[in-house]
Amino acid sequence: MENVAIARVLAEIGDLLEIRGDNPFKIRAYRNAAQVVRDCGERVAGLAAADLRALPGIGKDIAARVLELAETGGSAFHRELAAAFPAGLLDVLRLQGVGPKTTALLYKELHVGSVAQLTQALDSGAVRGVKGMGPGKEAALRKAIEDHQSFAGRYLASEVWQQAHAVLAHLSAACPDATFDLVGSLRRGAETCGDLDILATDAGPEVMQHFTSFARVERVLGQGPTKSSVRLGKGLQADLRLVPAQSRGAALQYFTGSKAHNIELRDRAVRQGLKLNEYGLFRLEDDTRVAGETEASIYEALGLAWIAPELREQRGEFEAASAGRLPVLIERADLRGDLHCHTTATDGKDTIRAMAQAAQEIGLTYLAITDHSQALAMANGLDERRALAHAAAIRALNDELDGITLLAGIECDIRADGTMDLADDCLAQLDVVVASVHSALSQEPERMTDRVLRALECPWVDILGHPTARMLLRRDASGLDVEAVISQAARLGVALEINGQPHRRDLHDAHARLARDRGVKIVISSDAHGVAGFTHLHWATCTARRAWLTPQDVLTCLPLEALRAALRRHRRDA
């Protein structure tokens, strides 16, 4: 059983306990454990009880449930809880504005067990007969159902980024003296976002009116003097909070999250006789402000170094910050080259020359052209003859370029049986080979793993591209045993890619961190299919930072000659 599947069951136990009205701290414990499992780089299904219990937030009971899930694929406790309520009740719980109390009330009073039954209860007028349900609630429920049907609920970070900048441009024009910060999951560099969070300082309450009257606002969900929420196009919810300038640091900290990080930080404050909220850090005894104008002042007052937003996921950042062992995280500007992109030779939109110029303009000093191999017929993939001719053209262009060096590479398909799509003597003549899986994605986990392990045996494979082939919000990762692949990559000196396409972000952060810990080098790639695609390096860097990576962990931070020497084909220690 994969981590995401185990995490799903644990989270659902939390939801069901909540409807049942159970101890809120028990509910939190299950949700917290679900997050820990989801973020764990290793497969928790493969861990022994003692190792499970070593994970933060997993104690005796939850460890036993995880073991049971790993062994049997199910949990008796989960089945028992689920049997007590209709399956559709969890959908009711997830409606906007509907919490556990309302869900339980509707179920108890009206036997509402699904969104469809809630619609019926609204239409029949039964809802308004329930105590506490007025016309306002009734209308809110109808809107929530409407939203539930039209919005899936999560958005790619890159989509939210675009909307965010449109909102910021509008607000900045309306309130030129105000300061606006993007906070929430977007600031943490997350892969997907549930909403968009914006913080305003140095602004009057009229900023709320400007916000809710923005042209792209489809619905105002709430408006007050310091907090407003709106629904933008495609259903994305955006929240704006206004705080005084002296609280900007505290509010940045608070609204950036994550929730788990904030709970721990507040807990630390309480243990030191302090109280932390979005307005500042205060002494409990007399409410004296201790810090709040900057984020760093808050962390410092709590005995911690400032923690980069990407690390705020309660994955060991507090221990590192208090011990002075936080990593100096990689930044986009540390990247000296890109080893994965496409041109018009296959499915790219721009020529070799245009790609080279675009890469140079963003500060790169080398670029590997890695078009597709023949198996990707749909993309006009290259056979051996075309691949070598393409390589010759790439190298010839180097004579005309100044300030950037092109490498002749290929993104070679890994066939369903694990053999490479191009002959060894062809691959040997190239400067760099990225091996990737593009087909037969539904293979059984064992077969998929064997396939990739076999591909890595090919001595000319330097990099494994987008290892799990997942597509965020579209399809799950393949059944690949990533830990086994990491071990093989470490043994053979193959680098693993963090692919920056916004819907890939593959490897994801937890696996990239594990790979680094096991001695595997990482490559940060754009997989650009046109000059605009180099912006993907930003998203790959976000993932690398969330994986705690430093420039020393990433091959593409090396200058060209050192990079060449570090590629698997040239490694002396391999």
Place this chain on the structure above:
DNA sequence: GCCGTTTTCGGCCCGACTGTTTTCAGTCG
């Protein structure tokens, strides 16, 4: 249900907004 440099028992983050309440509960982040 988890956890421990005050603790193996007794805690566990905190404030804004909404709708239904005539003083507050529920939800959200």
